[in-house]
Amino acid sequence: MSSFSVTEPSKRQKWFAGSLVILYALITIMPLIWIIATGFKSPSDAIAYPPKVFFEPSMEGYVNLFTSRTRLPAEELAALPPSETWYQELVRDNGMVITGPSRYGQRFLNSVIIGFGSTFLSIFLGTLAAYGFSRFKVPIKDDLLFFILSTRMMPPIAVAIPIFLMFRQIGLSDSHLGMILLYTAVNLSLSVWLLKGFIDEIPLEYEEAALIDGYTRFQAFYKVVLPQAATGIASTAIFCLIFAWNEYAFAVLLTSGNAQTAPPFIPTIIGAGGKDWPAVAAGATIFLIPVMIFTILLRKHLLSGITFGAVRK
């Protein structure tokens, strides 16, 4: 390319564009960095003003996140046998003893079960429905697709009260199954529409070739369509997971104990031991990890899928 080319940007343009992207990345990543940093601050550093950029790292937030503690009078504390672990030590330095694990681990596990469970179900049902809509003559197809989309036209939380009552009636309140079904219902319209788009892009000939090659319709779907829809499935799965993972309003309303997910739990940490911001930040940091890993694992697919087929091969 010559330097006069219309399509190839000049060095300065590239530099400018690059700086813009970096600046934007910095702005968006700032809160994240702040949260991760706060997780390693002491409670006083966390609320210091002016804010502390440099601080002495402390594990207090993480210890507080995973434990329940109780305050003991100094003389009782002194009478205890020497602490066995570094975190016992840390807690005692603050005049407390560990009474047991906190509920964070269990809430986190709930998030994993409900988040991944509903994502799997949304993708499973969504792929089958999308394939059906894409390949078969479905009566009133357009109306059905519009109906499916219309479930997204109001904020899901608008139906929270009826769902709350319904769930109570059929015993799904505060249950994993209930939350999985709810998040699947919300995500399904997105997944059907996105996946239909991806499957529409796959030429029919591939399946026909498989049929000619002696495979059944289902085998053709499974062995030829699915691998090629992988990109679309991956990006749809990420969208579904992010929604289910971060969902707060339904979780607050419909779960309280058994099936409570991490988002409604994390704010309650503040109440437990005064203004324990490092523990909150630690909880948020750990909470980010699964989505991050999931996204990184699927990143290869995501990059091509996120353009919704515009640059497919």
Added chain:
Amino acid sequence: MAQIIVKNVRKDFGDFTAVKESSFTVEDGEFFMLLGPSGCGKTTTLRMIAGLELPTSGEIFIDGEEVGQKPASKRDIAFVFQMFALYPHMNVRQNISYPLKSQGMPKAQIKEKVAEVARILGITDILNKPVGGLSGGDRQRIALGRAIVREPKAFMMDEPLGALDAEFREHMSEELRALHDRMGATTIYVTHDQLEAMQMGDKIVVMNHGVVEQFGVPQEIYDWPATMFVAEFIGSPSMNFLEYEGAVNVGDKIAILGDVSFTIPEQLTAASGDLALGVRPEHITLSNSGDYRGEITATEYLGTTQIITVECAHGVVKVRAPAAQPAQVGDKVGVAFNPKTITLFDRKTSRALVSVANKGVLNNG
């Protein structure tokens, strides 16, 4: 290896009829061309034979067995798609072995077969490559490989050379024909290119608007078209028509256009009204004498021959003449036809009138 009989097959898509009651027979081992302009129902016909589309009515026999409503996977037929439809997530070897896997063939045997097919097609060195970056020719060979590896009863090919550039088409069409001659498998080949059909086919069926216009060997179809459509579609330049009003009776040996009479093959049917006299460009001679005269309006030099356009009283005729023959635009010339090659058409029905010359051809179509 099989004989294929298509009998009164029809296909409706809603209100639209893509193929009207069509019948033809493909003999065992034939290289059979399905020829017609775009949108005439060739692909639909081929897909019905393969089982990718079910006929609305009619019967299809493969190897004596009626398969009209059977799914594609049960028909033991191979299909080469226009855009090849190679599985993009598999490499070359996996693509070719895929049909064998469905039969549950042991791995070692699959390997052997794929190697053999790759050798025949000259693609041994790319067997382990992904299909993504390959050239059109290689993709074409892989598509063929996937078709032949299974030794199916018959091959269906839907414009298999359509996606290749002109230079390579020629080469590939020779390769295809050679491959067929070597394997002798019944093949139905769809094309809209009449030249390709004439060159490659043992037999041709010509379709138009979902109707089979004629079927037979290329030479017969070329010499004795059954309809005006076939006469125009096949041959370049196409058959000339001199349009006139008149009448023919059984036993007539002349056609009278205005005040000139032409000798024609003895007629076996009677017709009157709007008629046309059809004659191929190479069966016309120009001379200074002659009763039927016209004026040269254009000449087109083609190397060994030239095409001379002559305007006559009943229409424009194109004449294929030796390149050396002198011809000037504006010249008045006498036009004479080889009487043995003339076909009369009824312009109302567009059908050829039966004469002693074409009755053998028309009666089998």
